[in-house]
Amino acid sequence: MPASNGMEGATSTCFSDADPNLRHLPKIADKIQYRQLEGRPFFSFEYFPPKTEQGVSNLYQRVERMTAAEPLFCDVTWGAGGSTSDLTLSLSGNIQKYLGVDVMMHLTCTNMPSGNVLEGLEGAKALGIRNILALRGDPPAGKEWTKCEDGFEHGTDLVRFIRANYGDYFGICVAGYPEGHPAGFLDGKMSFEDEMKHLKDKVDAGADFIITQMFYDVDCYLKFVRSCREQGITIPILPGILPIQNYMGFKRMTGFCKTKVPQAILDAIEQIKDNDVAVKQFGVRLGVDMCRRILKSGLSPGIHFYTLNLEKSAMAIIDQLDLIPQTESIRSLPWRPATVDKRRNENVRPIFWANRPKSYLDRTSTWDEYPNGRWGDNRSPAYGDLREYHLLGGGGWCSAAHRKDAAARYGELNDFEDVVDVFTRFQKGELKRLPWSETEELASETLVISAPLVWLNKNGLLTINSQPRVNAAPSSDVTVGWGSPGGYVYQKAYVEFFAKPQIVDALFEAAKDIPSLTIYAAKVKNDELRTNAKTKTTCAVTWGVFPDREIVQPTVVDPQSFKAWKSEAFAVWENVWADLYPKDSPSRKVLKELHDTLYLVNVVDNDYVGGDIFAVFKTVLASPTHASLFA
């Protein structure tokens, strides 16, 4: 348990003490303070807006993967002179909304009138972004820096402007220059003392924390931090680390930023400059050494990485620094909580969207609180901007090439057996993704039940969602654990699948002998659900018991949202899967027919202590009806 003394107010919301991302704290500076109190170092990642649509799509997927390691926040740069402002905004907004990590948006005031700055801030606010990195910024390439008519001269002016217009709404970060600002101090226009005074002004204007320009001289950085403290700058200072990726890039960047590089580093890299792999490895080793020294100094509570949108080096460094907890669960809830303000205290979701969390976040984004919202009529995935959805990895195929690739993976579908084969290959791990899933990863907990799931799929029960039963696993369990340490977590076994009507009939019949099973089933056109439930109420299927807490029940099955989910789940047959194949192709025909005739079924086994959810299917599949299924 974290030492939360002195931050009682901050920790009173649900599960903050188990949440590595501290989602209940919208301001990064508060998160930093909390982690400082805990004595647990953190890291953060910076990204820039890619130039192509494919690049954007790749970046989203990279951010999503890297976010799984729980950076304290990530930030997105602002093109010089606002050149990428729209993309910066949409990237920042989507990461904030869909990926469950707090985003700090960069904002520069160079060559921009205050009206444009206001536009950027309004945009950020509308997207739920609560943190801004306020920069003067560089001029666009080839241009000189100029102060606009009604614009800003220094970063200080921007900080003041934000505080004047938004009060405490935004957390504000400013840049620090351990070696002095390249545009001033180094070419003699500004002394180190001037630079310090300038930084003190930015802090006094309302900055919450500082991230430094990249550097390779740790002594210089530590001296800088000590100088700041002497000047009365008490806010947190994070070192900006740029792992060396390759020789040319390194030379270009350090040249452009006029970065001081210690001779030993220069010597070492010169010797391996033609070996890209060796340079990268050296970059990681150097990064690890630098970070170790910095963290050991106690002068900085965490590390900020300039990732250049690259994944491996930064991840390797944090891995070697042991900054990612490996031996126990770090999930605060069984699903990844969102960071937009209205969802910070969200604590329950229907199980149905487990593999489509982005779709769920989008569909419920206007709700005040689940389950108080009302589902509209959603005959198709109600994802506002489907292009954005695909870019985010939602549909999985944003480009023609991706689509072709996916179609090839699934292959031609000539009959039900071909479809059964796709599902079976997916369950066996031979196929990356089903059209019903937003990501390529199978939840590790389903491995426990992969054998019976393969068996179900082979037999024509096409599973798209499931969880094993869990009876009082420690909350720290790596596979199924979540929430504060010292608790116990539970799950009712769940399986959801498409199946032919004969199977469904046989299932309801067989379930008569097993009172612990609750089944809901419907075809695409059924407005009413078929069920054996005596009362159509909400059923918790995942819950946890923790010290000094109310019971937390984050995942439920309820008939109302199943109706909404059903529409979406059926639409995937046509809108996502069939759409990959040419019009009038046999594959489309097969998928269309299954869309029209299959049932979507969900089964909960209420006996989480001793039940076997698969037992009923043995009865179902032993029946003579089943023998005729493939006839």
Added chain:
Amino acid sequence: MPASNGMEGATSTCFSDADPNLRHLPKIADKIQYRQLEGRPFFSFEYFPPKTEQGVSNLYQRVERMTAAEPLFCDVTWGAGGSTSDLTLSLSGNIQKYLGVDVMMHLTCTNMPSGNVLEGLEGAKALGIRNILALRGDPPAGKEWTKCEDGFEHGTDLVRFIRANYGDYFGICVAGYPEGHPAGFLDGKMSFEDEMKHLKDKVDAGADFIITQMFYDVDCYLKFVRSCREQGITIPILPGILPIQNYMGFKRMTGFCKTKVPQAILDAIEQIKDNDVAVKQFGVRLGVDMCRRILKSGLSPGIHFYTLNLEKSAMAIIDQLDLIPQTESIRSLPWRPATVDKRRNENVRPIFWANRPKSYLDRTSTWDEYPNGRWGDNRSPAYGDLREYHLLGGGGWCSAAHRKDAAARYGELNDFEDVVDVFTRFQKGELKRLPWSETEELASETLVISAPLVWLNKNGLLTINSQPRVNAAPSSDVTVGWGSPGGYVYQKAYVEFFAKPQIVDALFEAAKDIPSLTIYAAKVKNDELRTNAKTKTTCAVTWGVFPDREIVQPTVVDPQSFKAWKSEAFAVWENVWADLYPKDSPSRKVLKELHDTLYLVNVVDNDYVGGDIFAVFKTVLASPTHASLFA
């Protein structure tokens, strides 16, 4: 599970399917319909307002005991001509509010102008009573029946009046006369057909069900029910059974009501008329036989008892009829739910008032919903009318005799050891009640931990509340079970006690090695609680997991309500206990000093799977500090 088909709306609220009292249904007729659908016969009890205050107090305690057997409802008579209207109202209101059973209030229109009737109905409504037995009523003794100027002639007029003024707010019952109305039919003024027509009118005017006048001729009753059905009277009809208590009473009642008594019964009773015990036994045997025949006929779904405020005969009959479930839990929640409208869906209470539920109901009666209410400053038990509270068994001693008796039981208190002795005797079962408890019964679950509790008390930890840990007991478990069948219930171990400061210091010290323990402690004058809790949040200490349900967590420990409870718990030392002794007596002085110096402490062991809440006290009591406690 009840066959709830066709009553889905009715069963969607929490736990109705496990609630023998069907508290979610305010109207008795709806409860009857539900029980008919379940095929589970019920019973109900009628009481009359006693003449003395002691009688009222005795009646409350009797009703509370009888209510534990879960009658479907109980009803309170209305003195002839409104002679007991105030007492009828307060009895009905208090039973409804405090005893967790729905009350049907009688209302007669004889010799009463409509204004008085309206007053009675308004009073009932204000008290949360939802059911009225509408009667013409008998004239006060010695008077002739007269129609008031603006009054009513028949029961039918009263039914119409209620429906006209209150719509569907009240459920309405009317009287049926299997042998004809004594004032009419029997003396030739009215035929059986007239009587039937009269009843049909009452039903058409809006009655929901019928209770008959007492009878001893079952054939006559069954014939009456069949006649009603033939006349198109389809509402439920309950037989009114008056168990024969003694010979003289039997003769008087049957004479007054002109009741037809079968010759065989008359013969049998004449033979034993001088043996009171034998008459009573005969009455029970006869009642059982009559009820068996009636229930077997399928014409009535339950039995109504005219108890004459007596307990044993009615209880013996329902016991022999096996109408009280014995082999599994019949509790819908771990505490007895209330039946007033605003509390029908109440599903959480702090554990602190477990032994003082009436005080809790009173203190929170103006709240919209726990825990949304705010505790006021309650330095003393905030029980509105303390006299009522005592009458209800709250303080336990409503009369001087009772008080004297209690003081004698506790004995003279010369020092802390004498007080320790009182608590220890209580834990051993040698003393009926502690001043902190509203009833004389120890919860059966505490028997499991009675040995360690005795040990704690012997050692100066004066326990007033506790529960053992429970890890997944079946919800049907007779001792700790509650809620729907097929579920599992859980408890965190809890113990609450008064103790000297040295003990409390040692406890906090010893608990440092046991992270699963959460302790709150305070003296009477402490505004702030001493605690080792890292976050002062609400902690569920009793919860249940049920098929197709959200997790139910009906009992919690939270620091806010502990503060409110603390004031009440300390006040008991002075206002309830010390108050039994003469002013300036040594006993008063001892109690006052303990009131001023002891801590009230509560301990939760969050490890409900494998914890031992008593282990920490072994360390505490082994310390040298403790040795000096009695010095």
